[in-house]
Amino acid sequence: MNTFGQLFRVTTFGESHGPAIGCVIDGCPPGVSVAPEDFVDDLARRATGRSRHASQRHEADLVEILSGVYEGRTTGTPIALLVRNTDAKSKDYDNIAQTFRPGHADYTYWQKYGHRDPRGGGRSSARETTMRVAAAVIAKRWLLEKFGVRVRGYLAQIGDVVPRGFAWGDVEGNPFFWPDAAQAAELEGYMDALRKSGDSVGARINVVADGVPPGWGEPIYGKLDGELAAALMSINAVKGVEVGDGFASVAQHGSQHRDEITQDGFLSNHAGGILGGISTGQQVIVSAAFKPTSSLRLPARSLDLEGQPVEVVTHGRHDPCVGVRATPICEAMVALVLMDQALRHRAQCGDVGDVAPRIKPGKSKR
């Protein structure tokens, strides 16, 4: 199960400290223009080591296209992308091999497989998400060119800090993908204090997709929201997923939650642009909750491979808040889901012509 998607299928491989990571994209439409330099921006956005607030691993993240592209365009055959690991310092992790770090997948991989690659977390490392972002570069391009769909995310909460203002223009201007530039200094101070304390905090990422036409999503078990939930929950450290108002819906009344409709469009978007598992034509809005990373300078109790008590302290390179660089990963997963659903929709419903009436999306929430 290292393949994501039904028709736009992305298979990733590779361990944190193995020779390389990579992916194979199968089912991509032919004729999409792709070049190695197209991956640079999004991989840089995701990369570690870009600011002092993230893990200090410095990877070149150069993408080699091994197949599926000829004369700069996809051919319809599988696209293999390869990224060599260049800054893997496995000695940092030698002691990990003998213990189960609390909050990590060490024990569960051990129990499942009876054998594991402990270097840098092996397969369970967030390094794998590099290839999700790479694959999504192609999906995003196709979605934008074919349908005008644009997928954007931002950091919506870190610890107990929330944005006071909101401007898409601010998001890319700071190392946190934070939507209020006025809080930049505050956040820098918050993160510096956190790093000094040796502790970590959680975060919330929001992703908004504009331009999704009505009709995408497959009831009953391939619902757009169901697949978004699986996609986001598959990201390392995610513990919760919301669509639209999410858990706030629990305390809402129906008269408040249901999005009324007029000839000017939907009057609200509590649903997050999805009803019955199918897109409404409004903004698709989702959130993911990231737990605080468990690799801390503060010691924790655990057991070793012999079942004896040990104290675990992390000295290697780690993020005090994994959410800080998770925005591009969340965007990638949303894009991969939308791409896949777009292909599935036209497979089954390519016969369905223009359907009237079209309800306008209404005012954007974000």
Add this chain to the structure above:
Amino acid sequence: MNTFGQLFRVTTFGESHGPAIGCVIDGCPPGVSVAPEDFVDDLARRATGRSRHASQRHEADLVEILSGVYEGRTTGTPIALLVRNTDAKSKDYDNIAQTFRPGHADYTYWQKYGHRDPRGGGRSSARETTMRVAAAVIAKRWLLEKFGVRVRGYLAQIGDVVPRGFAWGDVEGNPFFWPDAAQAAELEGYMDALRKSGDSVGARINVVADGVPPGWGEPIYGKLDGELAAALMSINAVKGVEVGDGFASVAQHGSQHRDEITQDGFLSNHAGGILGGISTGQQVIVSAAFKPTSSLRLPARSLDLEGQPVEVVTHGRHDPCVGVRATPICEAMVALVLMDQALRHRAQCGDVGDVAPRIKPGKSKR
């Protein structure tokens, strides 16, 4: 995409007011004892019309086993289950055919397929969940007999009311699956007032699985938590999913969230029994947020098939809180995911013998 699961595959069919609903279960191990009466209890727990707090549709919900069972035991061939619809009053819905009810899937099905069965919500009705509960009866039996796994749920919040106490013994003793019997009268009054107001509220359901062994779940894209998220989000009206501490993790510190380990077992279960997408051997704990139903006696603005403004008022049978009878459905989806993952685990890792050391689950949270 009306099939759920990879190896224990449940395909459901049927519309709310069609002649029947049913399912085909493919991949079930042979030798599991199954009889028509085994479905009675769980279908009754899920059924409408059991109390005045739920929709007043009265369905017999008699399950006919059409195939796959011989002399009372599964044969390994597909098990087809059939339930005839007997109390479908389609005239209640005649006016729906011409409008798009806010908060419902009317418009999205219309846009996707260009054609829809409007009777009782057609395929998008929660009536479909009957077959999920039926299929899960077999999964629950196998999980219990083979591994001692027990899956139980309860209503954890309704509107802004939360349980004051908690006892599993109370859950089945009231029509709400509420874990504090002392609040029964309060809830009855709350629901009566709500119904009179013509409005609805949301709800939160928690599900806990005891006895799940460590090692179930498939990284990277078939993670146990990822599949649970997809499973719960595929239930009608669900807008959010949490594993373990879920969104509360956002404001937590790592030193608080990571579950430390001693020779007495895990000291806490913030992770909800899943790390790296694989079960830890602790309780697996998930939550789902249900939105308030949109079918109200309070009028709402919408458009008709010609795009003209209309006022929508619901007079048919509906639930003021769909969460009241959603507990068995959430349990069912968790059981189906666990069953599927159990088979997948033994397919790949059936060679792996007993793996030491085993960490004890630690104290139960629920």
Add this chain to the structure above:
Amino acid sequence: MNTFGQLFRVTTFGESHGPAIGCVIDGCPPGVSVAPEDFVDDLARRATGRSRHASQRHEADLVEILSGVYEGRTTGTPIALLVRNTDAKSKDYDNIAQTFRPGHADYTYWQKYGHRDPRGGGRSSARETTMRVAAAVIAKRWLLEKFGVRVRGYLAQIGDVVPRGFAWGDVEGNPFFWPDAAQAAELEGYMDALRKSGDSVGARINVVADGVPPGWGEPIYGKLDGELAAALMSINAVKGVEVGDGFASVAQHGSQHRDEITQDGFLSNHAGGILGGISTGQQVIVSAAFKPTSSLRLPARSLDLEGQPVEVVTHGRHDPCVGVRATPICEAMVALVLMDQALRHRAQCGDVGDVAPRIKPGKSKR
């Protein structure tokens, strides 16, 4: 694995002597007109008991549409079809339960599942193919209406008898689907003698699909020919599959086999209309070899459930040549493969417009 197809997914269920057989068709495009009477002709063509040359089981084969069709058209939701078994005489098979009939699946089901339904062969009976033919009725209609694709088959050999002439017009005019009406009396005599002898013979069925556009089929592992091979081999009693010249290609030279191309089209069709796993626009031509049925009045040696020697003699209703009524089944499988590939093609390649040049199909072989 009781589901056939990737996007047009047909899941069948039911045993020979259980209460019913049926199928669920998932992924069907919306808007296809379907009524119960549409299934009558093809089910009658496949049915047993239509002539003295086939098994004398008389089934009504009435199809009930349980879901997925509203006001006479498919809705895009799963289509469930149900056929009750009405002429199952299980006492005919009581003795089978204790022995392994040579050439049948008795022993293999027993070893796989440790438990089996022996009545009439249970799940391994050709009764299951009824639902393939039913599902293909919808596929054939869509293929014909959307693309002008027509799928037709005929009996191309029975024992050592081969057609002397060929006319499509003759095929439906005799109970054998034989393409040369002049041989009807000869075949009747051949079959009568065979039945009297208590023995059986094998058969070859050819299927030809006209009108398949170029471009259907998915390299590398979802090739059109690969899927046709799997589809035909999945029919009971099939032991061989050919595309185009098939095994005759072994002794051919390349200068003879390769189909040359001129502006008048392909000059031959040794390839059977498929190159590199993708349709060429010529007739798609496939063959299947059916073994002689193993249920004979002539005794055979075998073992019973205790491993003791027994003599097996069949007294129940059986076909002296299963190929006699297999033509509609072969057609059905070809239609299901083409339907599925058509949807898969437009999912991935829906962006590709008209591609020049188009090579004409050339002269029809059949």
Add this chain to the structure above:
Amino acid sequence: MNTFGQLFRVTTFGESHGPAIGCVIDGCPPGVSVAPEDFVDDLARRATGRSRHASQRHEADLVEILSGVYEGRTTGTPIALLVRNTDAKSKDYDNIAQTFRPGHADYTYWQKYGHRDPRGGGRSSARETTMRVAAAVIAKRWLLEKFGVRVRGYLAQIGDVVPRGFAWGDVEGNPFFWPDAAQAAELEGYMDALRKSGDSVGARINVVADGVPPGWGEPIYGKLDGELAAALMSINAVKGVEVGDGFASVAQHGSQHRDEITQDGFLSNHAGGILGGISTGQQVIVSAAFKPTSSLRLPARSLDLEGQPVEVVTHGRHDPCVGVRATPICEAMVALVLMDQALRHRAQCGDVGDVAPRIKPGKSKR
């Protein structure tokens, strides 16, 4: 659809003259020992350029293991294998880009995708089969170590030449995988004459799997024979597939074909070791028909990209008989199917204990 298998999933990528070919194996059990040198023998058996009777492309075929193996054993995570293309002479194929070679996939890829990589046949080249053979090295090892299953093939016919004798010991001793060493000189002369003539011939490959336990295979649409048929038909140039007696069954009588059973085992193996889609415990026997390659020095008529008539003559490196080196590829596909079915069998039927009685395989056919 560049993925083969359901649980042991092999995804291949790469074009004949691209930078590299490779595969990702997902679902492999953990703990299997694998090293780069394990691939050498089988890749050499498959390789071009090993004798004057095959295409003179000389590839190093060095396998790099990129992931999924730690300390010499599989970890259960995806295994990525990479082989760089080193002897791709694309200038040999420059003229191909403008024409559709008869008998090749040029036209069909062009029509499907509207765009293609013409270098050396691109994705449709048999170069892709290198990775099937590589992946099967792991499958063969697991099958042998866990179950004692051994998969072997041989060339059973070339043009109209058939083996006079048969000895497994002879097969690996000549460049044709021919089972009668006494015919080596005859075959050398046959091939030399063929190459001089500029023409090509077809071939038949037989594959035999010993040691397959009863019970593998999934009725109805995942039958062992159905999947073998798909697997073999997915190999370049295959036009027919047989199981057991195959097309010879057409002219057989049931009294002859059905394999009788005694306490000494099966008395014959006309079925090829499969009944009802499930293995019987006998040898599994399959055959594949390879067409003669279409790339000849003899000119052929065709069209160019403008639809104008052209004469096509091949001067590049090609095989006069592709069957000469197809034996390892056929073995590989059989091994991949068996591996996948073994995992699927234990997923569903891992509960089924030893089932009595066991019928002995009987005398080996080969």
